[in-house]
Amino acid sequence: MLTLIAYEERLRLSLDLASVIAATTRWLVRAYPAADGATNAALAEAQARQAVTVAAWLRYPTSTDAGLLALAGPGGSFRLDWLADAEPYEINGPDGIWRTYVDEVVASWAAALLTCSTLASQAVAALDDCEHGAGTPGEFRRLTAPDAHDCRAAPLLRHPDLLALVVDLHRPQLVERLRRLHSDDQTPTSAV
Incomplete structure (x- = not known):
């Protein structure tokens, strides 16, 4: 059970x-829209938000990492828009x-999690090593x-072929991050 102080710290980091998280989720659901209907x-948005949240918590696991992101900025969607063949947008416009x-x-990373359930499970399990998501x-x-409802709602968002270009951008770093987190959990059992 999270103590009140741990919960407040987790809430602050999430904020x-x-x-x-909101902008990246919005980009995913606009680039790979849901099936028709509210x-x-x-x-689809719930699935995208969960994937983006896990990815963000793994990418920026500490308050220092989140603070550095706030200073440097996330970079924007320009290259993603180009890869997803999205309509160009006006930099100074509302979009x-x-x-x-x-x-x-x-x-x-979120696209990788949405298209591979094994990777998604490993990523969620690795959240215990982040300040954001323990337990x-x-x-x-x-x-x-x-x-079945989730899969029918987001066929484009979970389609490995459609998301391949986005996934391939940074999937190796995600796999390496998960490998390092997993190996940090292992303790040597012998000195052989």
Whole structure:
């Protein structure tokens, strides 16, 4: 059970990443829209938000990392838009503002999680090593164990071929991050 201080710290860290999570989620659901209907849109957004949240927490696991992101900025969606063949947007227009908060690495990692359930489960398990997400695996069921409704709602968002260009941008770094987190958990059993 989280203590009140641990919960407040987790909430503060999540707020530090809230703009990046919101913008990157928005980019994913606009680039890979849900099936028709309000329920499908809500289910697809929930899946995207869970994937982006896990990716952001793994990418920026400490308050220092989140603080550095706030100083440097996430980079924006320009290259992602080009890869997804999205319509060009006006930098100074209304679309330009939220797109500056999109984090390319987080979007790539989230796309990888959405298209590979094994990777998603490993990523959620690795959250125990982050300041953000200790003890939260149940919060990400739509990501790690999508039901038939989830899959029907987001066929584009979970299609490995459609997301391949975005996934391939930074998947190796995600795999390496998970490998390092997993190996840090291992203790040697013998000196052989």
